Amino acid sequence: MSAPELRLRRQRPVRIAGASWLLRPRAAAVTLAGLAALLLLMGLNVRLGDIPLTLADVARTVLGGGDAGDRLVVMELRLPRALTGALVGAALAISGAVTQAIARNPLAGPDILGVTSGASVAVVALTVLTGTAHGGAGGTLAAIGIPLAAVAGGLAGAALVYGLAWRKGMDGYRLILVGVGVVAVFTNVKYWLLTAGDVNDAARAMVWISGSLNGRGFEHVVPVAAALAVLVPATLLGSRTLGALRLGDDTARGLGVRIDRGRGALLLAAVLLASVATAAAGPITFVALASPQIALRLAGVAQPPVVVSAVTGAVLVAAADLAARTLTPVELPVGIVTAVLGAPYLVFLLIRTRRVKGGT
Amino acid sequence: MTAAAGTARTPLPRARRRLVVPGLLLAVLAAVLLSVTVGAKPVSPGDVWHALWSPDGGESDIIVRGLRVPRTLLGLLAGPALGVAGALAQGHTRNPLADPGLLGVTQGAAFATVLSIVLFRLDGVYGYIWFGLAGALIAGGAVFAIGLAGGRGGPTPVTLALAGTAVSALLYALTSTVVLLDQQAMDVFRFWQIGSIAGRDAAIAGQVLPFVAAGLILAFANARGLDALALGDDVARGLGRRVPLTRTVGLASITLLTGAAVAACGALAFVGLIVPHLARALAGADHRRLLLYSALTGAALLLLADVLGRVVARPGELEVGVVLALLGAPFFVVLIRRGRAVRL
Numbered sequence: 001m002s003a004p005e006l007r008l009r010r011q012r013p014v015r016i017a018g019a020s021w022l023l024r025p026r027a028a029a030v031t032l033a034g035l036a037a038l039l040l041l042m043g044l045n046v047r048l049g050d051i052p053l054t055l056a057d058v059a060r061t062v063l064g065g066g067d068a069g070d071r072l073v074v075m076e077l078r079l080p081r082a083l084t085g086a087l088v089g090a091a092l093a094i095s096g097a098v099t100q101a102i103a104r105n106p107l108a109g110p111d112i113l114g115v116t117s118g119a120s121v122a123v124v125a126l127t128v129l130t131g132t133a134h135g136g137a138g139g140t141l142a143a144i145g146i147p148l149a150a151v152a153g154g155l156a157g158a159a160l161v162y163g164l165a166w167r168k169g170m171d172g173y174r175l176i177l178v179g180v181g182v183v184a185v186f187t188n189v190k191y192w193l194l195t196a197g198d199v200n201d202a203a204r205a206m207v208w209i210s211g212s213l214n215g216r217g218f219e220h221v222v223p224v225a226a227a228l229a230v231l232v233p234a235t236l237l238g239s240r241t242l243g244a245l246r247l248g249d250d251t252a253r254g255l256g257v258r259i260d261r262g263r264g265a266l267l268l269a270a271v272l273l274a275s276v277a278t279a280a281a282g283p284i285t286f287v288a289l290a291s292p293q294i295a296l297r298l299a300g301v302a303q304p305p306v307v308v309s310a311v312t313g314a315v316l317v318a319a320a321d322l323a324a325r326t327l328t329p330v331e332l333p334v335g336i337v338t339a340v341l342g343a344p345y346l347v348f349l350l351i352r353t354r355r356v357k358g359g360t
Numbered sequence: 361m362t363a364a365a366g367t368a369r370t371p372l373p374r375a376r377r378r379l380v381v382p383g384l385l386l387a388v389l390a391a392v393l394l395s396v397t398v399g400a401k402p403v404s405p406g407d408v409w410h411a412l413w414s415p416d417g418g419e420s421d422i423i424v425r426g427l428r429v430p431r432t433l434l435g436l437l438a439g440p441a442l443g444v445a446g447a448l449a450q451g452h453t454r455n456p457l458a459d460p461g462l463l464g465v466t467q468g469a470a471f472a473t474v475l476s477i478v479l480f481r482l483d484g485v486y487g488y489i490w491f492g493l494a495g496a497l498i499a500g501g502a503v504f505a506i507g508l509a510g511g512r513g514g515p516t517p518v519t520l521a522l523a524g525t526a527v528s529a530l531l532y533a534l535t536s537t538v539v540l541l542d543q544q545a546m547d548v549f550r551f552w553q554i555g556s557i558a559g560r561d562a563a564i565a566g567q568v569l570p571f572v573a574a575g576l577i578l579a580f581a582n583a584r585g586l587d588a589l590a591l592g593d594d595v596a597r598g599l600g601r602r603v604p605l606t607r608t609v610g611l612a613s614i615t616l617l618t619g620a621a622v623a624a625c626g627a628l629a630f631v632g633l634i635v636p637h638l639a640r641a642l643a644g645a646d647h648r649r650l651l652l653y654s655a656l657t658g659a660a661l662l663l664l665a666d667v668l669g670r671v672v673a674r675p676g677e678l679e680v681g682v683v684l685a686l687l688g689a690p691f692f693v694v695l696i697r698r699g700r701a702v703r704l
Contacts, residue, residue, distance in 0.1 A: 014584060063542045154634030164697070165696075165697075167697055174696060175696075177457060177696045178693060178696050178697075180457055181457075181689065181692040181693050181696060182689075182693070184629065184630070184685070184689070184692075185686075185688075185689040186632075186684055187629075188554070188629055188630075188681065188682065188684070188685035191553045191681075192554055192679070192681075192682045192685075193556050194550045194553075195550050195551050195554055197680075199546060199547045199550075200543075202539070202546060202547075202550055203543060203546050205534070205541060206540060206546065207540060210536050210540065212448050285529070285533075286529070330541060332537060332540070333536075333540070335533075336533045336536055336537050336540075339529055339530065339532065339536075339574070340530060340533045340534070342529060343526045343527065343530030343533070344526070344530070346522060346526035346529070347506055347522075347523065347526045347527075348523065
């Protein structure tokens with residue numbers, strides 16, 4: 001699976017306070033088009049529900065108009081859900097872009113770092129062990145406890161993978177292999193926990209581990225937005241390290257990049273973004289994997305671009321949620337739609353790569 | 361001997377190699393003995409003998425004939441099936457981390473199983489075993505077809521692994537959907553997913569036996585071809601091997617073996633992943649020897665893990681799938697840290 005070859009275009013450097021980036025017209029155009037699509041998809045999402053609204057109603061209400069009923073439905077119920085989806089998509093996509101650049105492998109992502117599976121184990125444990133079969137703690141504990149458990153589980157999972165893979169230094173390939181192993185264990189523990197409790201608790205846990213945006217409010221929007229606000233600038237500053245890492249460890253060292261520190265910091269940012277996103281919406285599969293790859297093809301660059309990936313991820317989740325709510329008679333968790341869409345995408349990637357290279 | 365062809369690992373010295381098969385057979389025998397005697401109610405070997413040859417309907421006769429013998433038989437079928445399927449999967453994908461589930465077979469069986477529960481309200485293994493098997497075969501076929509698309513000369517190791525991942529992910533999503541919409545399917549499925557050889561009667565073992573036997577025959581027929589493929593597709597072709605045929609036979613064997621084991625026992629993890637690594641340490645690169653050792657190691661490991669699950673969680677028991685994951689994980693990580701897993 002090769003990145004499209006680097007094509008040199010007319011690129012102008014932009015300098016702000018000592019940091020500099022190349023301005024890429026095509027990437028900028030893709031970003032703008034993506035943002036427009038995102039707005040439209042979010043509008044369509046907000047429109048949907050028991051009380052149908054028109055797109056014009058939605059726009060008017062968001063801009064401050066509309067009657068009290070519309071305001072309640074849009075601002076309190078539906079907009080937070082749409083915002084959660086977009087932000088989670090962006091966070092997962094950035095996490096995937098950073099991980100893929102570091103591992104130099106288009107199949108890497110926060111899933112392989114143990115984030116999603118660690119979060120899943122923690123949430124399933126909380127749901128099942130405090131559920132109806134054990135006195136029924138539900139309610140408040142679930143509302144506050146589940147996101148906290150997810151973040152803690154995600155960070156612990158990543159720490160475990162990183163710690164087990166560290167051996168006098170870090171190696172991208174070993175990181176992925178250890179990740180595969182740890183994820184397999186977490187998955188089995190998760191399955192076992194699902195059999196330990198009552199079937200109703202297991203079913204509730206199952207909805208969460210499928211990745212769902214149902215009933216998301218501003219309490220889910222705020223943590224993801226805060227994480228993005230802090231970590232996106234940090235990641236952009238680190239993108240110089242990312243670019244150097246692509247050339248290989250030795251070359252990067254030769255260019256004067258402190259690779260172990262830079263790589264550690266970037267991975268930490270990726271893990272934090274994925275953990276917070278998973279805490280808000282559960283593990284939404286394939287977004288972290290696919291968005292960076294789609295973005296680098298759209299933007300015509302050689303490695304996953306952070307901003308374009310983020311927009312792509314947001315659009316993907318918004319579109320998947322729209323599909324999850326409209327395509328079937330029963331509303332499905334959004335993660336199921338991304339998985340169903342992601343699988344053919346992987347197959348496509350596979351066949352296309354073979355055609356181009358004539359067999360790997 | 362094909363093993364001489366470019367293997368990095370030296371097999372055991374000849375004298376010690378003669379002891380491997382008798383040693384493994386002894387281990388399997390010991391595991392069988394433990395499997396029929398250890399449990400919530402210990403049964404002496406004498407009582408087991410009595411129950412097998414002259415049962416009079418006493419309590420230990422019922423336990424041995426109704427519970428212990430069936431799960432032992434199932435272990436003796438599923439262990440070798442998964443061990444051999446794992447060795448083939450790792451050989452054909454040239455990926456030391458491949459397990460039989462990687463080729464979509466396990467998720468195919470899972471999806472067909474939940475579908476049969478929802479559509480026909482089947483409960484119990486008898487009802488859905490045939491659906492599970494059919495699902496496994498169809499999914500394995502689909503992975504192979506995708507692997508074939510887009511290239512000449514048959515599927516390569518990388519395309520097989522990726523196609524398997526993609527098909528598995530899709531089927532997992534579909535399975536989740538069904539399970540979310542149907543509580544009864546959820547209740548059956550969550551236990552299926554862990555994998556267990558307990559609570560099934562001997563008829564199940566009889567039903568999957570022909571598939572396991574056919575799979576094993578294909579596997580051993582595939583061994584020489586796989587030795588050649590280990591040198592790379594081009595070299596294999598140069599040696600006069602028909603690469604697409606070899607791949608097809610291998611995939612058919614993996615599908616039959618995994619499908620049969622998973623349909624009967626649920627999604628048993630880790631057997632197919634670990635067993636070939638244990639066997640390879642004894643066998644070197646000769647696939648015939650590797651497959652034989654994998655079969656014996658698989659039987660012993662599955663039965664011992666099952667016995668362990670009965671001992672550690674008294675008076676209840678831990679499903680063998682959970683025991684295998686807990687045993688397999690540390691082993692797996694050590695394997696990677698030593699860098700052994702990378703070379704194949």
